[in-house]
Amino acid sequence: MLRISNLYKAFGDVRAVDGLSLEIQKGEIFGLLGPNGAGKTTTVNIAVGLLKPDAGSVEILDHGSPENPATRRVLGIAPQALALYDELTGEENVAFFGRMAGLRGVRLREQVKSALRFVDLYDRRADRVSTYSGGMKRRLNLAVAMVHEPELLLLDEPTVGVDPQSRNAILEKVAALRDLGRTVIYTTHYMEEAQRLCDRVGIIDRGRLLALDTVDGLLSEHGSRKVLIAETPAGEIRVPTDRPLEELNRLQAESRLLSFRLERPDLESVFLKLTGRRLRD
Amino acid sequence: MRETIAIALKDLRLLLRDKAGFFFVFFFPLLIAIFFGTVFVDEGGPTNRLKVFVIDEDGTSASRSFVERLMAAPELEARSASRQEASNRVRRGEATAYIVVLKGFAEGNSFAGNPPAVELGVDPSRKAEQAMLEGTLIKYASEKLSELFSDTDKSLSSLKLSREQVLKNSNIPAAERAELDRFLGDLSGVLARAPQRANETGEEGGAFQPLKIRNADVQTHWEGPRRSYDITFPQGVMWGVLGCAAAFGISLVVERTRGTLVRLRMAPIRRGQILAGKALACFITMVTLSIVLLGFGRLVFGVRPDSLLKLALALIAVGICFVGIMMLLSVLGRTEQAAAGIGWSAISVMAMVGGGMLPLFFMPKWLQAISHFSPVKWGILAIEGAIWRGFSYTELLLPCAVLVAIGIVSFAAGERAFKWFE
Numbered sequence: 055m056l057r058i059s060n061l062y063k064a065f066g067d068v069r070a071v072d073g074l075s076l077e078i079q080k081g082e083i084f085g086l087l088g089p090n091g092a093g094k095t096t097t098v099n100i101a102v103g104l105l106k107p108d109a110g111s112v113e114i115l116d117h118g119s120p121e122n123p124a125t126r127r128v129l130g131i132a133p134q135a136l137a138l139y140d141e142l143t144g145e146e147n148v149a150f151f152g153r154m155a156g157l158r159g160v161r162l163r164e165q166v167k168s169a170l171r172f173v174d175l176y177d178r179r180a181d182r183v184s185t186y187s188g189g190m191k192r193r194l195n196l197a198v199a200m201v202h203e204p205e206l207l208l209l210d211e212p213t214v215g216v217d218p219q220s221r222n223a224i225l226e227k228v229a230a231l232r233d234l235g236r237t238v239i240y241t242t243h244y245m246e247e248a249q250r251l252c253d254r255v256g257i258i259d260r261g262r263l264l265a266l267d268t269v270d271g272l273l274s275e276h277g278s279r280k281v282l283i284a285e286t287p288a289g290e291i292r293v294p295t296d297r298p299l300e301e302l303n304r305l306q307a308e309s310r311l312l313s314f315r316l317e318r319p320d321l322e323s324v325f326l327k328l329t330g331r332r333l334r335d
Numbered sequence: 336m337r338e339t340i341a342i343a344l345k346d347l348r349l350l351l352r353d354k355a356g357f358f359f360v361f362f363f364p365l366l367i368a369i370f371f372g373t374v375f376v377d378e379g380g381p382t383n384r385l386k387v388f389v390i391d392e393d394g395t396s397a398s399r400s401f402v403e404r405l406m407a408a409p410e411l412e413a414r415s416a417s418r419q420e421a422s423n424r425v426r427r428g429e430a431t432a433y434i435v436v437l438k439g440f441a442e443g444n445s446f447a448g449n450p451p452a453v454e455l456g457v458d459p460s461r462k463a464e465q466a467m468l469e470g471t472l473i474k475y476a477s478e479k480l481s482e483l484f485s486d487t488d489k490s491l492s493s494l495k496l497s498r499e500q501v502l503k504n505s506n507i508p509a510a511e512r513a514e515l516d517r518f519l520g521d522l523s524g525v526l527a528r529a530p531q532r533a534n535e536t537g538e539e540g541g542a543f544q545p546l547k548i549r550n551a552d553v554q555t556h557w558e559g560p561r562r563s564y565d566i567t568f569p570q571g572v573m574w575g576v577l578g579c580a581a582a583f584g585i586s587l588v589v590e591r592t593r594g595t596l597v598r599l600r601m602a603p604i605r606r607g608q609i610l611a612g613k614a615l616a617c618f619i620t621m622v623t624l625s626i627v628l629l630g631f632g633r634l635v636f637g638v639r640p641d642s643l644l645k646l647a648l649a650l651i652a653v654g655i656c657f658v659g660i661m662m663l664l665s666v667l668g669r670t671e672q673a674a675a676g677i678g679w680s681a682i683s684v685m686a687m688v689g690g691g692m693l694p695l696f697f698m699p700k701w702l703q704a705i706s707h708f709s710p711v712k713w714g715i716l717a718i719e720g721a722i723w724r725g726f727s728y729t730e731l732l733l734p735c736a737v738l739v740a741i742g743i744v745s746f747a748a749g750e751r752a753f754k755w756f757e
Binding site for chain 1: 604
């Protein structure tokens with residue numbers, strides 16, 4: 055669906071993207087995971103033709119370069135900054151950007167209705183965006199991105215600054231996009247989101263792609279071992295292990311267990327292992 | 336094109352929903368035009384009349400006639416009052432001066448050394464207007480003299496009386512008395528022969544005339560501003576247009592800072608379409624507000640253009656110019672605050688230098704010379720040219736061409752800087 059080849063982009067002395075190459079398959083949710091300033095937004099901006107790379111290329115398969123306006127018709131983007139007109143209603147915002155994407159007449163009206171329903175904002179469609187909560191604005195941002203049914207959706211940190219309830223609602227909507235057969239590039243610095251949503255995840259730091267695989271693949275390749283944590287009368291015992299059941303039996307034979315739990319590795323530990331830093335450092 | 340129109344409609348909708356912005360674009364200029372039009376209002380035109388009180392202490396037919404002339408004088412706003420009241424009101428600054436037609440006014444004789452006398456009391460803070468007022472009084476006193484000499488019988492009788500008074504007046508030296516008597520005698524002879532000479536030559540005007548003035552009907556060619564609103568409404572239009580340029584310029588910065596421009600740039604349209612949409616909305620607003628303002632001026636204050644077509648050309652040229660300036664304003668600052676600050680400063684200077692705040696003829700010569708560099712000057716000139724300056728199409732061409740040129744250059748420079756900002 056999208057092929058990024060050997061991409062370079064610098065702002066002054068800062069290398070935002072440093073030799074990035076990746077390929078996104080049709081119908082997958084691809085996560086671009088990295089801390090703030092890793093180069094995720096720059097990569098997205100180049101992918102949609104907003105920025106010109108210093109070197110390398112981006113190609114939307116069967117459509118060509120996104121620098122060509124006609125190619126951008128198959129792209130939809132929900133930028134990290136809420137790109138909405140506060141003094142227009144939700145419906146007017148979606149309709150306006152629908153028109154910009156080339157929709158007209160009955161199709162436009164139907165698509166606007168469908169997009170607003172998808173993000174559960176149809177009942178508030180006639181209200182001005184200035185009256186929306188942060189979570190509602192994020193959902194509207196998503197509706198605007200998908201009103202013209204793009205083949206490839208780029209969601210740049212779509213849950214930044216929203217409450218847990220709204221965040222959960224947005225994640226559900228993104229997961230629903232998979233069922234609709236959409237291809238999604240999802241950038242985030244929340245590893246739980248990438249772990250929950252993405253078919254494949256690329257881990258990016260300082261403009262470089264450090265690893266790319268399915269979540270399970272990344273965990274098994276780069277994740278730390280599982281940790282069995284047991285509570286005994288003598289105190290807490292933490293045992294890293296690949297065979298937790300055997301280890302639990304051994305501990306039970308040695309002392310009386312008050313409780314136990316198993317800590318599984320996550321993408322945070324993958325990032326830690328790859329960079330020596332935590333995601334939110 | 337449909338995308339461009341959609342962007343323009345969106346911007347117009349945003350403007351309509353921004354109450355403060357709408358007020359400053361549409362109502363503020365109207366208030367300026369009405370306020371200053373009312374401040375300078377005068378039924379005969381924009382010239383200020385001197386407010387005076389007139390007191391007739393002579394009470395003769397001659398003094399009454401003189402007072403009537405002063406009351407009807409277009410240079411004066413004259414009212415009757417008692418000497419005490421007039422003096423007090425001038426002292427309080429409520430009038431420029433008071434004029435007392437003194438007792439014995441009718442008996443005054445300019446040829447006998449005791450001309451008719453008036454007393455003039457001028458507000459000390461308005462001494463500059465004293466000379467003008469004295470000139471006006473002499474003008475209306477001369478009218479009386481001129482009238483006297485245009486009636487041969489009255490002239491002869493007056494000259495006869497003057498000769499008698501001169502001969503009796505011992506205050507005049509004997510030699511001078513003899514000279515005056517001879518002069519008045521000769522003048523009587525000339526006046527007595529005038530009707531006979533007129534019959535022989537067939538020419539009219541046998542009576543004495545100090546100066547023959549033939550009035551030309553200039554009004555058919557150029558009427559000038561008919562009322563103060565003819566001047567203040569074009570200024571109001573310019574303020575509206577300036578406000579509009581600032582509002583749309585800042586709105587482009589807002590699009591940039593709030594991310595909607597990024598979204599527009601990611602849409603399958605070209606940068607030129609986005610800017611064209613913004614420019615179209617700005618142009619439509621400018622022309623609409625000009626029509627609304629001038630329509631209001633026409634309906635309520637009688638501001639009447641000489642030619643609607645010329646006015647349309649002027650407004651289109653003004654629109655093109657200030658759409659270009661809007662584009663330039665939009666790249667003056669990276670933030671809304673910076674753009675607004677720099678934009679309004681630039682606009683204020685343009686308006687100040689270009690006659691948007693004060694009519695150019697009130698300004699010193701050097702500032703009038705600098706005004707050539709302000710598009711506001713050319714905008715006002717073009718609109719005034721179509722409303723009351725009586726410009727021909729050829730004369731209108733210069734301000735319109737300057738406006739369009741400024742618009743094109745500004746838009747091109749702004750568009751280039753806009754790319755750089757991205």
